[in-house]
Amino acid sequence: MAIDSARTITIVGGGFCGVVAAIHVLRSRQSLPTRLVLVERSPDIARGATYARRPHPFILNVPAARMSATPSDPNEFLAFAQTRLPDATAEDFLSRELYGDYLEATLQQASLLAGLNGIRFERLHDEVIDLDACDKPTRYRLTLASGVVLNSDEVVLALGNPPAAPLPIADRSANALSVNPWNPEQWSASQAPIFVLGSGLTMVDTVSALNARSSDREIHVLSRHGLLPLSQTDVGQSSPLDPALDEALRHAPSLRAIVRTVTAVARRVDAEGGDWRDVVMHVRHAVPTLWRRLTLIERQRFLRHVRPYWDVHRHRFPTPARATLERLQATRRLTIHAGYLRHVEATLGGIRVQWRPRGATTLRELLVERVFNCTGPDYDVTRCQDPLWVALRERGYAKADALRLGIETDDRLALINTAGVAMSGLYYVGPMLRATYWEATAVAELRGHAARLAERLSAGIAH
């Protein structure tokens, strides 16, 4: 097939979503001769922040059997893992680095099919810093940090999570001492106390890495509710669900009714010897539909009142890691505080952190060596300083949703521009789909979005 007159599809971002989308395009016979370009700014492909090679062996929060990147082949990851670890089972929580190896190897394998499927595949180690719509010869012109200009008919933005927001109440020097939780050079091995802001899964990563490096230091964690994520159970244990749950969810007239229904069913399942996690798992799949049904006010209510509880039940982590945290709490090495950050200030003796404990009127204060910002990505793209996001914003191609959860997209994942119109041939896949679906952070949801988008691109029907 002649590729010279090919249409070009460019995927920006070679982390999980970009690689999964590329794999699906490469595996499909194209309706048109196609040039597929995958641009990743870091030297490693298929890693992103999550599956990067790091000195600390971070593990997946989800058992191997649920981590396939290919929805139609649920055992794909497990089968890959067993080539390295013959005893690995479906229930095992394997290393995140191994998962990156799996994505990389699967991309490599899929790229062998490129020629057969009418695709010329190119990988570029570069950063896209600008994107401009044009009429000819293609729809988009991408400017790369190296100065290269790339013309593309269709562009998939798979840019991952934006960085966390700077500490809300901090002087500039204190912000410099507030560190990226995965940056190992900043994990000092001293014994001075450490302060961690946020109590979700990023905190779990940070505490486990700090604990591995220094077994005596105190770690203080602050979050508004002081809730810890709950633990996973084995994949195999699954209790039958009340068949009325779907029906009840379908007819629940409000957020309050949804919450009441889910809580009642989870309690009943638990009381009957089952596992509430099965209910959460079931509801999770219904969330995109439920979320789209909620009014703006109800979504706000969810964020304010329900989200902290949903998050700890939904974003769980392996039981042994939970046991480690509990052991650290029992020996007072780890203290979880519920409260509100008031002030962070760099002093000669360290960083002074002040917070107001929940329900209290007086402030508490600690002098610590470092503050780890584990508050999670700042999804408000109006604040993101990444050059490509700045360009997308300035050109009016990307529009933040009203609640600043991500960006607006249509059903085909095309970006909605600031005039409210879907951008032809410009797509987004990744965690910012939360704006439309709420559940869009984990492999289970993202692989489906990436695969469906790739299918539409391959069939030439995405635009």
Ligand SMILES: Cc1cc2nc3c(=O)[nH]c(=O)nc-3n(C[C@H](O)[C@H](O)[C@H](O)COP(=O)(O)OP(=O)(O)OC[C@H]3O[C@@H](n4cnc5c(N)ncnc54)[C@H](O)[C@@H]3O)c2cc1C
């Ligand atoms: C700590 C952590 C643990 C997680 N654990 C699990 C788990 O156990 N199970 C699970 O199901 N999910 C897990 N997740 C969620 C999920 O798997 C990830 O968030 C997922 O990797 C998101 O994929 P992504 O492609 O959107 O982002 P990423 O994988 O981060 O990829 C984005 C890529 O885009 C590149 N990029 C960005 N901008 C540009 C640009 N302008 N030009 C070129 N390249 C660019 C970046 O360098 C990066 O490689 C975890 C997430 C985190 C943060």
